[in-house]
Amino acid sequence: MTQDEIKAMVARAALPHVLPGSIIGVGTGSTVNHFIDALSSLREGIAGAVSSSNATTARLRGHGIRVLEAGEVEQLALYVDGADEIDPHGHMIKGGGAALTREKIVADLAQRFLCIADASKKVEVLGRFPLPVEVIDVAATRIARRFAAIGGRAVLRKGVVTDNGHPILDVHGLAIADPPALEAEINQWPGVVTVGLFARHRAHACLLGTPEGVLTLQF
Ligand code: 5RP
Numbered sequence: 001m002t003q004d005e006i007k008a009m010v011a012r013a014a015l016p017h018v019l020p021g022s023i024i025g026v027g028t029g030s031t032v033n034h035f036i037d038a039l040s041s042l043r044e045g046i047a048g049a050v051s052s053s054n055a056t057t058a059r060l061r062g063h064g065i066r067v068l069e070a071g072e073v074e075q076l077a078l079y080v081d082g083a084d085e086i087d088p089h090g091h092m093i094k095g096g097g098a099a100l101t102r103e104k105i106v107a108d109l110a111q112r113f114l115c116i117a118d119a120s121k122k123v124e125v126l127g128r129f130p131l132p133v134e135v136i137d138v139a140a141t142r143i144a145r146r147f148a149a150i151g152g153r154a155v156l157r158k159g160v161v162t163d164n165g166h167p168i169l170d171v172h173g174l175a176i177a178d179p180p181a182l183e184a185e186i187n188q189w190p191g192v193v194t195v196g197l198f199a200r201h202r203a204h205a206c207l208l209g210t211p212e213g214v215l216t217l218q219f
Pocket of ligand 1: 030031
């Protein structure tokens, strides 16, 4: 089984979690792309989707799925998204696809975050995957120095501007022992738009794809 086949399998396994007639929050990335393709089979059975990126919006609309703005809904029962890393508590690093800000906004609307990922994303401690941070450009140097002071090496992601028009720093070398505390700390730094640490907005469950099948982790 290729990694892409595993991603497709885990994406299909998320379909039974979608409540009939509901509006669903939809994340961004290659695993979520498989989920959107699978969701098209339920098109008539859902009321629509709130999207976390321009790329996801285009794919949803391509399948004839109605897309609503985040401001049009008060609450979502479910948000489905991938992750770059997930720890044993459901804390995640996200933003490899540069969609972290809107992903966190849509996750915040949802009562339940269902992570869909292949087994390579499961780690004991977050931080081997460089932590993405969307920043206001004039603050990038100051923020990079703050990361250096806590042992991180921030690298500007070349050629990437987010859907919101901002650059991304990828921070290498952090071993994140306390994700909620680090997220709260970085959120205080002026010029940080969003840190791709999803601790407060952690996953409630994760469907983890392995060559042997799909494991369900509850957090
Ligand atoms: C995008 C994300 C994605 O969820 C993350 O990068 C995982 O992507 P993939 O499913 O392609 O491995 O956070 O900003």
